[in-house]
Amino acid sequence: MKQFKVLFFLVPNFIFGDSFPEVHNTExxxxxxxxxxxxxxxxxxxxKGIKVKVWASEPMVQNPIAMAWDxxxxxxxxxxxTYGSRKVRFDLSLRDRVIVLSDEDGDGRADARKVxxxxxxxxxxxxxxxxxxxxxxxxxxxxxxxxxxDLVPDGEPQVMLDGFDxxxxxxxxxxxxxxxxxxxxLYGRCGHSCPGRIGVPGTPNxxxxxxDGGIWRYNPRRKVVEVLAHGTxxxxxxxxxxxxxxxxxxxxxxxxxxxxxxxxxxxxxxGASQNPLIYERMPQHADHFHYDTNxxxxxxxxGAADDFGGGHAHVGMAIYQADHFPSEWRNRLLTWNQHGRRxxxxxxxxxxSGYVGKHETDVFFNSDEWFRGMEVSVGPDGAIYGLDWSDxxxxxxxxxxxxxSGRIYKFFHGENPVADLSVIENGFYDPEAIIRxxxxxxxxxxxxxxxxxxxxxxxxTVEVCKLILKEKNELASIRLKAMWGLxxxxxxxxxxxxxxxxxxxxxxxxxxxxxxxxxxxxxGPLKLTPEVMPKVERRFVQLAKTDPSALVRLTLATVLQRLxxxxxxxxxxxxxxxxxxxxxxxxxxxxxxxITPLVExxxxxxxxxxxxTEWPNLRTWIARxxxxxxxxxxxxxxxxxxxxxDQPEQADSLLAGIERxxxxxxxxxxxxxxxxxxxxxxxxxxxxxxSVLLGDEDAIGQMEKLVLDLDAAIEARRHTMKxxxxxxxxxxxxxxxxxxxxxxxxxxxxxGLSKFEGxxxxxxxxxxxxxxxxxxxxxxxxxxxxxxxxxDALLTNLxxxxxxxxxISPYHALQIKSLQNEDLEKRLNMSWGLVRTSPEYLTKxxxxxxxxxxxxxxxxxxxxxxxxxxxQKCSGCHQLYGRGGYLGPDLTGSGRANLDYLLxxxxxxxxxxxxxxxxxxxxxxxxxxxxxMIAGQDRNSLTLRMPGAESVVSKADIRQRETxxxxxxxxxxxDSLKKEERRDLIAYLMHxxxxx
Numbered sequence: 001m002k003q004f005k006v007l008f009f010l011v012p013n014f015i016f017g018d019s020f021p022e023v024h025n026t027e028x029x030x031x032x033x034x035x036x037x038x039x040x041x042x043x044x045x046x047x048k049g050i051k052v053k054v055w056a057s058e059p060m061v062q063n064p065i066a067m068a069w070d071x072x073x074x075x076x077x078x079x080x081x082t083y084g085s086r087k088v089r090f091d092l093s094l095r096d097r098v099i100v101l102s103d104e105d106g107d108g109r110a111d112a113r114k115v116x117x118x119x120x121x122x123x124x125x126x127x128x129x130x131x132x133x134x135x136x137x138x139x140x141x142x143x144x145x146x147x148x149x150d151l152v153p154d155g156e157p158q159v160m161l162d163g164f165d166x167x168x169x170x171x172x173x174x175x176x177x178x179x180x181x182x183x184x185x186l187y188g189r190c191g192h193s194c195p196g197r198i199g200v201p202g203t204p205n206x207x208x209x210x211x212d213g214g215i216w217r218y219n220p221r222r223k224v225v226e227v228l229a230h231g232t233x234x235x236x237x238x239x240x241x242x243x244x245x246x247x248x249x250x251x252x253x254x255x256x257x258x259x260x261x262x263x264x265x266x267x268x269x270x271g272a273s274q275n276p277l278i279y280e281r282m283p284q285h286a287d288h289f290h291y292d293t294n295x296x297x298x299x300x301x302x303g304a305a306d307d308f309g310g311g312h313a314h315v316g317m318a319i320y321q322a323d324h325f326p327s328e329w330r331n332r333l334l335t336w337n338q339h340g341r342r343x344x345x346x347x348x349x350x351x352x353s354g355y356v357g358k359h360e361t362d363v364f365f366n367s368d369e370w371f372r373g374m375e376v377s378v379g380p381d382g383a384i385y386g387l388d389w390s391d392x393x394x395x396x397x398x399x400x401x402x403x404x405s406g407r408i409y410k411f412f413h414g415e416n417p418v419a420d421l422s423v424i425e426n427g428f429y430d431p432e433a434i435i436r437x438x439x440x441x442x443x444x445x446x447x448x449x450x451x452x453x454x455x456x457x458x459x460x461t462v463e464v465c466k467l468i469l470k471e472k473n474e475l476a477s478i479r480l481k482a483m484w485g486l487x488x489x490x491x492x493x494x495x496x497x498x499x500x501x502x503x504x505x506x507x508x509x510x511x512x513x514x515x516x517x518x519x520x521x522x523x524g525p526l527k528l529t530p531e532v533m534p535k536v537e538r539r540f541v542q543l544a545k546t547d548p549s550a551l552v553r554l555t556l557a558t559v560l561q562r563l564x565x566x567x568x569x570x571x572x573x574x575x576x577x578x579x580x581x582x583x584x585x586x587x588x589x590x591x592x593x594x595i596t597p598l599v600e601x602x603x604x605x606x607x608x609x610x611x612x613t614e615w616p617n618l619r620t621w622i623a624r625x626x627x628x629x630x631x632x633x634x635x636x637x638x639x640x641x642x643x644x645x646d647q648p649e650q651a652d653s654l655l656a657g658i659e660r661x662x663x664x665x666x667x668x669x670x671x672x673x674x675x676x677x678x679x680x681x682x683x684x685x686x687x688x689x690x691s692v693l694l695g696d697e698d699a700i701g702q703m704e705k706l707v708l709d710l711d712a713a714i715e716a717r718r719h720t721m722k723x724x725x726x727x728x729x730x731x732x733x734x735x736x737x738x739x740x741x742x743x744x745x746x747x748x749x750x751x752g753l754s755k756f757e758g759x760x761x762x763x764x765x766x767x768x769x770x771x772x773x774x775x776x777x778x779x780x781x782x783x784x785x786x787x788x789x790x791x792d793a794l795l796t797n798l799x800x801x802x803x804x805x806x807x808i809s810p811y812h813a814l815q816i817k818s819l820q821n822e823d824l825e826k827r828l829n830m831s832w833g834l835v836r837t838s839p840e841y842l843t844k845x846x847x848x849x850x851x852x853x854x855x856x857x858x859x860x861x862x863x864x865x866x867x868x869x870x871x872q873k874c875s876g877c878h879q880l881y882g883r884g885g886y887l888g889p890d891l892t893g894s895g896r897a898n899l900d901y902l903l904x905x906x907x908x909x910x911x912x913x914x915x916x917x918x919x920x921x922x923x924x925x926x927x928x929x930x931x932x933m934i935a936g937q938d939r940n941s942l943t944l945r946m947p948g949a950e951s952v953v954s955k956a957d958i959r960q961r962e963t964x965x966x967x968x969x970x971x972x973x974x975d976s977l978k979k980e981e982r983r984d985l986i987a988y989l990m991h992x993x994x995x996x
Contacts, residue, residue, distance in 0.1 A: 020118045023062065023081050026400030028900070034370035034390050037407045043368040046411075049326075050363075055385065055410040056101055056110040062406040064387040066125040066176070066375055067168045070149070071445040073380045073421050075101040076116070076133070077387075077408070078126040085400045086904065089171045096123035098133065100151050101408075106418040108410055114151050114233025117144060123747055127178035127186065129448045130220045136188060138174040139196065140162040141218065161218060162224055163208060165196035173213075173234040178445065182484045184451055185217040185516060189248065191234035192267045198225055199320045210522045212274055213267060215248060215259050226519050229266030230273075231281055232257060237335055237375070241348060242440070242477040242483070243504040245355065247285075249314040249335045254284025256333065256346060256357035260554065260586055261519060262561040262593050272936040274942070275523050278594040279621055279938065282589045286357030290314075290337060290344060309359060310340010316375035316387070319348075321440035324382025325413045328561075332360065336373025336386070341366045343376065343386075352584045353554035364411060380441045382421035383412040420974070428453070431461045435468060435481045443481050451488040462491050469495050476504045487512055498539060503549035510555045517562035524597050525565065532564045537571065544574035553578065554586055559858050560594025568595055568800070569605030576613035583883060588617040598626045603636035611643055616653035623657030625648050628665070628939040638673055645677040648684070655686040662693050664941020666956035670694040693727045700729055707735060707745075715746055721748045726952075728755065740768055747776040751949075755781045757927050762790040766797050769807065774872065781807055782946060783963045785815040786928045788824065795827045809873070810970035811947060818931045818964070837971050842908040849903055849974065849982070862980075866988025867982055867995040873973060880989075902989055909969035920944065920967045922953055923960040933968055 004200035005832050023621055034040065037057035044052050065080040077099050084091040097118035101110040116133065125136040130835035132145040132154070141161035173191020180189050185312055190196075192213025199208035200223055209216070209227040212633050213236065218225045238259070239250035246259035252268050266281045266991045273281060290309025319334045333346040343364040346357040364386070366373075372389035379385050390405035411417075427434040427446045436448045450461060468474060468482035483505065486492035497509030517530050544556050560568050572595045581587045598606040603626060610622045619854040623640055630637035644654040662668045681687035701888060706712055707720045721739070724732055725748075739749030746768070753761050767778055772780055784790045797803040816828050836842075870880065922944060935950060936943035942961075974982050988995060 006012065020097065023094060023403040025402045026085060026088075027402045028400045034402065034405050035368060039601075040366070040368045040371060040388070040390075040407060041409060042743075043366050043371065044409075045365040045367070047363060049406040049413050051412055051414075051416075052364075053108045053342075053410045053412075053416065054407060055103070055108065058390075058405045058407070061099065061101065061408060062391065063401070063403050064374060064406045064408060065123070065389070067377055067387055067408075069176070069377070069379065069441070069445070070100075070126045070128045071103075071424050072149075073419050075110070075379075075408075075772060076100050076102050076126050076128060078123050079406070080123050081403050082121045082123075083172075083401060090122055092121060094121075096120040096137075098123070098126055098135070104144045108412075110408070110417040111437050111692065116123065116146075116151055117153060119157075122174075124174065124176035125178040125188070127180065128551065129180055129450065133724075134160075134178050134186060136164075136178055137173055138166050138194070140164065141175075141178075141188070150613070152521065159201050160220075160223075161198055162201050163196045163198035164190060164211070167194045173541060177238060180448060181217065181246070181689040182240060182444075182447065182480075183512065184221070184447075184488055185219050185943075187215060187217045187228075187238065187246070189215055189238060192231060193234070198227070198247050200225065202662050206527055209526075210274075212522055215246070215263065222516070222804055224518070227521065228519065229259055229263045229265060230522050231263075231267045233268045239317055239319040239333075241319050242321055242331055242408060242480075242958055244480055244508060245319070245348075247319065247333060247348065247355070247357075249317045249333075250284070251313045253474055254286060255290055255309075255312075255314045255335065255344070256284055256286040258285045258354045260354065260590060261558040262588065262590055263586070264522075264593055272934055273522075275596075276938045277621075277625060278593065279600065279624060280589070280617070280905070281937070282586065284357075285355055285585070285784040286346065286359070288357075288359050290340065290359075290739065293346055309362060310337035310342055310346050313338040315373060316377075318376045318378050318384070320378055320384070321438075322378050322382035323438035324417050325384070333357065334384070336376060337362070338372060341368070341371050341373070343373070349550070353550035353581065353586045353613045356585075370405070372871050378439070378441060378870045379410075380421060380424075381412075381417035383417055385410055399844060428458075432468070435464070435478060435485070447481075447484060447488055450485060461485065462489060465489075466491075472501055476502045480504060480508060483508060491793075495539075498543065503551050503851065506547070506549065506552050507555045509544075510552070510559060514559050514562045520561040520593075522599075525561075530562065530564050530566060534973075537563065537567050541570050545572055545577070550581060550584065550587070553581065554584075554590065557587055557590040557594060560591065565597050565601055569602065569608060573609050573612045576609055576615055576618055579614045582613075582615040588615045590620055591615075592621050596625070603629075603633055605634060607631040607639055607643070610640070610654070613645075613947070614650065616650075619650065619653040620660075623654040624938070625657075626659045627658045627661035630661075630665075630671070634671075637671065641671060641673045641677050644675075645680040648681055651681055651684060652686050655681075655684075655690055659686070659690055659693060660952075661938070661940070662690075663952045664938060664954050668694070672694070689723050692723050692729070695727070700724075700727070704729065704731055704735060708738065710742075717745060718748060721745070721752070725752045725755070737764070739824070740764070743771075746772060747779065750776075750780050750783060754786065755926075755927070757787060757789070758791065759789055762787070762793040765790075766793060766803065769803065777807060778809065778812075778947070781809075781812050782815065785812050785819075786930055788819055788821055788927070788929075791816055791819060791821075791824055795824065795831060797828070799831050805832055810973045810976055811877075811968075814919065814968075814970040815929075815931045815970070818919065819929055833972075833976070842971070845975075846903045846907050849907065852979065853899060853983060853986050854905075857983055858990070861984045861987030863984070863988050863991055863995045865981070865985035866986075866991075869977070869985040870988055873977075873985065874989075877968070900988070900989065902986060905969075906973055907965040907971070909971060919964040921960075921962045921964060922958050923962075924953070924957050926957070927958045931968075 041052050041054050059606040061077055063079050063081055064077050066078040068076045081094040081097050082090045082096055094116055098116040100114045100116055102112045103110050104112050120137055122137050127134040131147045132143050135142040139162055140159050142157045143160050144157050147154050166174045175188060175190040177189035190211050190213060195212045197208040197210050211227050214229045215230050216227045232250040233252045235248045235250045240246050248257050248259055249255050250257060253266050264278045264281045266283050291312050314335045315338055320329045320332050333348060335344050337344045342362045344362055345360045347360050348355050349358055370390050370392060374387040374389045377385050387411045387611050388407040390407055391402045424445055434442050439887040462981050465482040466484045469479050494509050494513045497505055500506050518526055540556055553575055560571060572591050574590055585820050590682035595606055607621055610619050626636050626640050644651045678691055680689050688699050692703050703720050703724055709718050733756055735754035739745040750765060765784060767781060769777055782986035784794045816824055919931055920934050930944050932944045932946035934942055940955055944951050946955055
């Protein structure tokens, strides 16, 4: 028996201990245990011909969080016990472990179990390969050697990577998901709420890859790591299709994504990238959501999210590539829908440069409230295996953890299949049988194995792979397997493959040609200069100009971020000159990300791209970036303006970027060339807008006349007023005072007056408060709470009874607190009420509200009144059924049906605050104080999102910027309501459908 001693100093991820700690349940919502595994299995609703067996259950397996297979058909399961409730986060008195299960007699049930290691903590994933076991235990990627595969560690765990931080405010979006790719790299995932800087231990900070969500990969031979794609919320499943395209699933903002190297994907929260040159980010690749966000709210039903797919949370993913299930299952993406308790099934369809996900019939519905699908995998027998965490908690586990349960189900069609593992054993003697096997499982294990064998064992394999790859009429999926095999053994001629007639072969030839060139980080190139490859680069430019495949062109676009900066301009120009791609879902985003370094280092080349392309988004981003740097590089900016005049038919895209940049630059002066350009663009409304922003008196006069014209269209007047506010029109104050008298324009008058600081302006706004609509009234109070002297006036009117206490919301109280004026805060507490935030009070208050909001009380609620209260108190920040604001998280798919979830988040919103939702306070030089969430930023400005509005603020106008430790969600929301109002609001939020 081998001896395995674990290094004690490497805690908390692996620890020394002789006996496994006794696990305990902390489930707070019920004292009951889950139904038996057999009962839960009977809760599945299955299509005709499909059956399910309990492959394993407690006590054989508990709290399964991930699984992987070895080449012997054994399932390795990661059991996580240390994940705790919201307050505990991780219970480090416990440990996690890896067990190995197998079905030795082939009856469809696991009958053998072995513990590989039980010395781990914070374990999220397991994978097998390259002589051992790979374990994701944030903040580290660990490797435990097991060279002879006897399921006994050969030595101490080794730290292969570190820097996968676990955020204090949001601890469930951390690194996870280890899987080997067809290129020989180990791939993983990470949620954006746990940003870090990853690298091999000892890597200096400047050479580490920052990670802010997305997909990363590690090469075990070269010991190199890179972050491939950035963003999304919490990816927790990925797989490759038959052509080696990687897809992954996600929660909240869209469930299905095509992994494109170098892409910057959307995130939740502010949506702002940390990279100030990434102005917009790529949306998801499905044409649908699994909950209703697109239709009007009254057309949605929460219970009828069944019609959309079940909900926003997705866990685990596999693309079915076997022949056990009927043919309509092949190449379908499968993922567990947590709230819908079913398996979503998606069809992947080629679309433009990539793919689009099409929703097909959902399967494997489970009516057991304890069912929590955690991972899905296709086994060597072609059956589908699913992990069940077995708990009543949902995404943000605030109710504790039921650690003593866990199930693994085996789904199959017809008779229980039994794997023929001799196929993998004979693979080196008959490689063609492996390559042609309809179950990708065998090829993936064979591919890992041949990468570790010497040439004498591989001569026949090389010969077979070359013959298959040479056969142009063969299926691309078969030829690709041969191609990946040759790459693994070092015998692939990449250059020849660039001429192949199949787009997937050409795509992979490009990827493998640049496989050893490091990709840019989230912020741009690493401080390592890649070599220039003139011959290859010329070939890439030629392909960009002539290749008929948009997928190939997308792959070339991803290459930009691996090339020397000097080599990027020509390839980008060739790609962006393809007018057929101007509305493509992916290409403009990826090309822009690849050429952002040119903004500073070679603006001439980026201007050549702007002249050559018709892609509107790309032109707008280029124009914005160059305008932001117009002071440092006036020659490039002058050329940009000339380009706008030379291309009047395409000028709008450039003007949009110039305008957005000008809004963020304080004191931007009219450029000498502008009069020449505006004369060429005469009649263009966007050019007129630009003239106003640049202080052109004639243009300003036209717009001032329009905004005061009662016969003009109301939307045109509002649009024009925004321009006058943004441009600080010289007559703005008098215009605003006039508009305060007009019902449909009075809120625009208030918005304009927010720029002026006199006490008389505050009194004017306060005296007219009663004339505003309710939602407008809240915005006016928000404006008043943005200056110390205006807040003083507001509180004076409150103290004198001239303003109703009900007009001040908890958010306004939070604004006043952000002013950091002791006298104002004391007066607020006296006249409006004290917001108590001590942990002792909040714990006590939650318990009081649990008693108050009991089942009988909620049964008496008036849901219509609750809906109105939602509009008044919540919709300014939150979406629910497509209705409301975007300052806070979308509530549609949250765990709001649970009272504890609501009380935890409403009463104590500061207990765990994600960085996205912290209060940011901007103290301006003119005395105004703005509070909200940073929704975007560039070189010169910040975009601050507040309830019901966004404001672009020049950094030059900011005296001080502070990110507070507490949430933009104020405490005390429920305390400001009467008992019946609390009941009605909570009942509505818990209700399973909207109320008209």
